[in-house]
Amino acid sequence: xxxxxxxxxxxxxxxxxxxxxxxxxxxxxxxxxxxxxxxxxxxxxxxxxxxxxxxxxxxxxxxxxxxxxxxxxxxxxxxxxxxxxxxxxxxxxxxxxxxxxxxxxxxxxxxxxxxxxxxxxxxxxxxxxxxxxxxxxxxxxxxxxxxxxxxxxxxxxxxxxxxxxxxxxxxxxxxxxxxxxxxxxxxxxxxxxxxxxxxxxxxxxxxxxxxxxxxxxxxxxxxxxxxxxxxxxxxxxxxxxxxxxxxxxxxxxxxxxxxxxxxxxxxxxxxxxxxxxxxxxxxxxxxxxxxxxxx
Amino acid sequence: xxxxxxxxxxxxxxxxxxxxxxxxxxxxxxxxxxxxxxxxxxxxxxxxxxxxxxxxxxxxxxxxxxxxxxxxxxxxxxxxxxxxxxxxxxxxxxxxxxxxxxxxxxxxxxxxxxxxxxxxxxxxxxxxxxxxxxxxxxxxxxxxxxxxxxxxxxxxxxxxxxxxxxxxxxxxxxxxxxxxxxxxxxxxxxxxxxxxxxxxxxxxxxxxxxxxxxxxxxxxxxxxxxxxxxxxxxxxxxxxxxxxxxxxxxxxxxxxxxxxxxxxxxxxxxxxxxxxxxxxxxxxxxxxxxxxxxxxxxxxxxxxxxxxxxxxxxxxxxxxxxxxxxxx
Numbered sequence: 323x324x325x326x327x328x329x330x331x332x333x334x335x336x337x338x339x340x341x342x343x344x345x346x347x348x349x350x351x352x353x354x355x356x357x358x359x360x361x362x363x364x365x366x367x368x369x370x371x372x373x374x375x376x377x378x379x380x381x382x383x384x385x386x387x388x389x390x391x392x393x394x395x396x397x398x399x400x401x402x403x404x405x406x407x408x409x410x411x412x413x414x415x416x417x418x419x420x421x422x423x424x425x426x427x428x429x430x431x432x433x434x435x436x437x438x439x440x441x442x443x444x445x446x447x448x449x450x451x452x453x454x455x456x457x458x459x460x461x462x463x464x465x466x467x468x469x470x471x472x473x474x475x476x477x478x479x480x481x482x483x484x485x486x487x488x489x490x491x492x493x494x495x496x497x498x499x500x501x502x503x504x505x506x507x508x509x510x511x512x513x514x515x516x517x518x519x520x521x522x523x524x525x526x527x528x529x530x531x532x533x534x535x536x537x538x539x540x541x542x543x544x545x546x547x548x549x550x551x552x553x554x555x556x557x558x559x560x561x562x563x564x565x566x567x568x569x570x571x572x573x574x575x576x577x578x579x580x581x582x583x584x585x586x587x588x589x590x591x592x593x594x595x596x597x598x599x600x601x602x603x604x605x606x607x608x609x610x611x612x613x614x615x616x617x
Numbered sequence: 618x619x620x621x622x623x624x625x626x627x628x629x630x631x632x633x634x635x636x637x638x639x640x641x642x643x644x645x646x647x648x649x650x651x652x653x654x655x656x657x658x659x660x661x662x663x664x665x666x667x668x669x670x671x672x673x674x675x676x677x678x679x680x681x682x683x684x685x686x687x688x689x690x691x692x693x694x695x696x697x698x699x700x701x702x703x704x705x706x707x708x709x710x711x712x713x714x715x716x717x718x719x720x721x722x723x724x725x726x727x728x729x730x731x732x733x734x735x736x737x738x739x740x741x742x743x744x745x746x747x748x749x750x751x752x753x754x755x756x757x758x759x760x761x762x763x764x765x766x767x768x769x770x771x772x773x774x775x776x777x778x779x780x781x782x783x784x785x786x787x788x789x790x791x792x793x794x795x796x797x798x799x800x801x802x803x804x805x806x807x808x809x810x811x812x813x814x815x816x817x818x819x820x821x822x823x824x825x826x827x828x829x830x831x832x833x834x835x836x837x838x839x840x841x842x843x844x845x846x847x848x849x850x851x852x853x854x855x856x857x858x859x860x861x862x863x864x865x866x867x868x869x870x871x872x873x874x875x876x877x878x879x880x881x882x883x884x885x886x887x888x889x890x891x892x893x894x895x896x897x898x899x900x901x902x903x904x905x906x907x908x909x910x911x912x913x914x915x916x917x918x919x920x921x922x923x924x925x926x927x928x929x930x931x932x933x934x935x936x937x938x939x940x941x942x943x944x945x
Binding site: 359365413416417420421422423424426427428430431432433434435436437438439441442550554555557558560561591594595598599601602605606609 | 689736739740742743744746747748750751752754755758759761762873877880884912913914915916917918919920921922923924926927928931
C-alpha cells in the first residue's frame, strides 16, 4: 500500500476530504461573519443559530410539507434572511451607536433563546436528513472513494463563496456596501439609504448561514446545538484570517479545515484544538490576522 | 477604531454628596444586610446559598475586567472550571487539606489567566472577546480529553475534609457556609481594594482612553495583564470553592455556557458596580434553581434576559438604582 510519512494514502485523502468539507462550512460562515462585521461592526454570535435554523427549515419542509432538498436550498436561506431582517430592524439597529460589544452580547442572547426554543420543541438529539436522490452514492476515483454529496458540498461552497465575492467586488450593491464600510456618513450624504443597506447586509449574512445549514443537513444531523460549537471555531478562523478581507476569510476557512483534517491523520487528540493553537500562534506573529489590516 | 473609549460601563463613580441622614441610612442597611447574610442558612438551604456565594465571587472577578478595565472576556469559564478541576484533583487524589486545595485552584486559575491573557491582550474590543472565547474552548477540549479530569463524568465525590488541621468539620453544611462566606467576602474585598488603589485608577484610565494612558507613559499591556491574572485567580478561587461545596468538578464548569452565564450575572446586576455581580448572581442562580426541575430549557429565559438587558437597561439593576439615587 502506498504511504506518505507512514500513513496510508487512502486514510490521508479521506481525512483531507473531511477537512475540506469542514473547511467549506468554516469558509461560508466566516464569510458571512466578515460581511456583517465589515459594515455593521457587529460580531454576529447568532450566526451559528442561523446556520442551525437553515438546517431545521429544510428538515421541517421535508417532514411536514414534503418539500425536498432543492427547494429547501432556495427557501431556507430566504426564511432565515427574512427572520434576521426583522431582528435587525426591531433590535439590532438600535445598538449601532453603542459599543460594538453590545451587539455581540445581544446576538449571544438571541442565539441562546433560539437554541433553547428548538431544544424544547425538538429535543437535543439529532434528526437525520436524507441525502437528495440525485446525489446519493459514491464515485471511485481510483485512489479513493468519494461520496457524491460530499463532493457536491465542496463544489457548492466554492461557488457560493465566489458568488458572494463577485457580489461584493463587482456589483453596484457591493460597491455601495464597500463604500459604506469605509465611511458610512459620506455614503449617506450621497443619497444612499444606509440603514436599509445595513438591514440587507445582515439579512444576506444570515441567509448565507442558513444556506450553509441546508448544505450541512445531510452530512451532520439536524440538531439544535449543531451551530453553537461550530461558531466558536469559526470565531477562531475569523481571528486567524482577520476580518479586513472577504477573500481572506474564505481562504482561511478552507485552509484551517484542511489543516484540521491533516491533524486528525497524524495526531488525532490534537485535532479539536489545532485551530485554536494556530490562532494563538498567529496572534503572536501578526496580531491583526493573516489578511487583516492593523488598527 | 479599536482605541475608541468604550462606553460599556457607566462613568467612574462620582462621589455623591451624602447628608448625615443618608449615611445613617446606608449604615443601617449594611448592618441589616449583614445580619441577613449571617442568619440566611437557618432559613434557606445552605448549599443553594453557597452556590450563590461562589457565583457572586466569580461574577465579581469577571466584573473587575469588564467594569474597570473595559475588557469583555468571553472565556472566564476556563478559569472557573480550571480552578474547580485543580482543587478537586488536589483534594481527592493528593489528599490536600481544603484550604490548600482551594488556594491551588486559585493559583491554577491565575496561571491559566497569565497564559490566556498573554495572547488575548494583543487585541482589543470584539477581538478580545472572540480570542478569550476560542482559548477557553481550547481549555474545554483539553479537559474533555485529559486523563485527570475524568472525561464526561468529571471528578466526583471530592472530600470536603477538615479545616485548620481537623478543627472545623466541613461536611457540616452550616460550617462550610461560613467558610464560603468568608472566602467570598475576602474576594469581594480584594476586588474593592484593587479598584480603589492607584493600580485600579490606572485601569480605569485605560478603560476611558487607552491611547491617552499610553501617552502618559503607562505600560498599558502590563496593567491589563495584571488585571486579567487577578480576575482569573479570583475566578479560580470561586471554581475551587464550588468544587468543595458540590464535591464535584465537571465539564459544565469549563463550557462556554458558563462564560455566558457569568456575563449575564454581571450585566443583569450592573457592570462596573461592586454589588452588581452579587445581585446578578443571586438572581441567575434563583432562576436556574426554579427551572432546574422543569423540562423547559432555562437558556430561553437567560437569552431573553440577555436581550432585554442589552436593549432596555444596560446599567443593570444596581447600576440603574445608583443612577436614580444620584440624579435626585
